[in-house]
Amino acid sequence: MKERVxxxxxxxxxxxxxxxxxxAACGYHVKVWGLGACADRIGSGTxxxxxxxAIEDAGVVILPLPASADGVRVHCPLQCxxxxxxxxxxxxxxxxRLLLGGKLSEAVQSIAEQKGIETVDYFHSEVxxxxxxxxxxxxxxxxxxxxxxVTIDGVxxxxxxxxxxxxxxxxxxxxxxxxVTVYARRQEQLALAELHHHRVKRIVxxxxxxxxxxxxPDLRVIFNxxxxxxxxxxxxxxxxxxxxxxxxxxxxGGIDRAAAQALGLRTVxxxxxxxxxxxxxxxxxxxxxxxxxxxxxxxxPERKEGDDRA
Numbered sequence: 001m002k003e004r005v006x007x008x009x010x011x012x013x014x015x016x017x018x019x020x021x022x023x024a025a026c027g028y029h030v031k032v033w034g035l036g037a038c039a040d041r042i043g044s045g046t047x048x049x050x051x052x053x054a055i056e057d058a059g060v061v062i063l064p065l066p067a068s069a070d071g072v073r074v075h076c077p078l079q080c081x082x083x084x085x086x087x088x089x090x091x092x093x094x095x096x097r098l099l100l101g102g103k104l105s106e107a108v109q110s111i112a113e114q115k116g117i118e119t120v121d122y123f124h125s126e127v128x129x130x131x132x133x134x135x136x137x138x139x140x141x142x143x144x145x146x147x148x149x150v151t152i153d154g155v156x157x158x159x160x161x162x163x164x165x166x167x168x169x170x171x172x173x174x175x176x177x178x179x180v181t182v183y184a185r186r187q188e189q190l191a192l193a194e195l196h197h198h199r200v201k202r203i204v205x206x207x208x209x210x211x212x213x214x215x216x217p218d219l220r221v222i223f224n225x226x227x228x229x230x231x232x233x234x235x236x237x238x239x240x241x242x243x244x245x246x247x248x249x250x251x252x253g254g255i256d257r258a259a260a261q262a263l264g265l266r267t268v269x270x271x272x273x274x275x276x277x278x279x280x281x282x283x284x285x286x287x288x289x290x291x292x293x294x295x296x297x298x299x300x301p302e303r304k305e306g307d308d309r310a
Contacts, residue, residue: 006302015274032046038078061097067103067105073086074090100120100290104121136273141169141172153177156178156221158223160224163225166223182200183202184200184202184203185210190202215238223248236263245260
């Protein structure tokens with residue numbers, strides 16, 4: 001990899017606009033395609049009419065999160081549907097370059113390897129996952145505030161899972177005055193939750209699945225972060241009917257939504273909250289993640305940060 005290279009940002013949503021602007025502000029030579037009419041929002045970056053123009057002097061190509069929504073085309077929700085770019089067409093054109101993308105499929109990575117394209121799936125970056133916890137948590141609390149007829153202060157809330165999102169969510173709910181109960185499998189997670197002023201209960205194995213140890217009769221809101229069906233119909237039947245369920249887990253989620261609907265329980269499957277609730281912040285987080293990856297590959301900015309000279 002040569003020391004100084006251009007960067008092509010292809011496709012995506014408002015997050016990629018913010019990412020392109022942040023990378024350009026750091027001194028990278030950034031060209032953009034597939035983000036609609038965004039010329040006035042990408043700083044010193046260049047908006048291209050054709051994707052071929054964007055990649056012509058780029059040693060690095062950055063695809064969005066997800067890189068493709070249908071497995072065929074680069075994800076371009078802000079672009080006219082008639083103007084699309086097939087993943088295979090792109091891979092044919094960028095042999096020997098570095099390709100970054102979110103949730104890159106095994107098929108894309110396999111084809112890229114055959115063409116001498118090095119790929120990095122930035123979605124798996126621990127930095128990205130940690131930083132994305134904040135907009136996810138803020139978005140989840142906003143949903144609860146909007147959907148509940150009571151204040152967060154004093155509400156009985158359950159947080160299912162105590163990983164990156166669950167731990168931060170418990171902290172923020174407690175700070176707002178909620179009565180928080182954390183459900184987790186591992187004893188060390190439960191011990192940590194206790195140190196952060198939460199009540200704790202175990203997720204236990206029962207009947208071939210995982211279920212909460214017990215359910216408080218006054219529970220008003222549940223935030224699930226575990227991507228495994230914990231809230232089956234049998235568990236849902238134990239909940240108060242005025243309980244709100246907010247599922248933050250990736251597919252398949254952790255709540256039997258059909259059963260919840262049949263029982264009259266309100267559910268919100270709130271996935272991909274960073275891009276929906278705080279796209280500018282999420283884009284800056286993407287830019288931070290990409291900069292760390294580029295540094296590992298000795299891809300340095302062409303200008304000093306803040307220098308807008310060509």
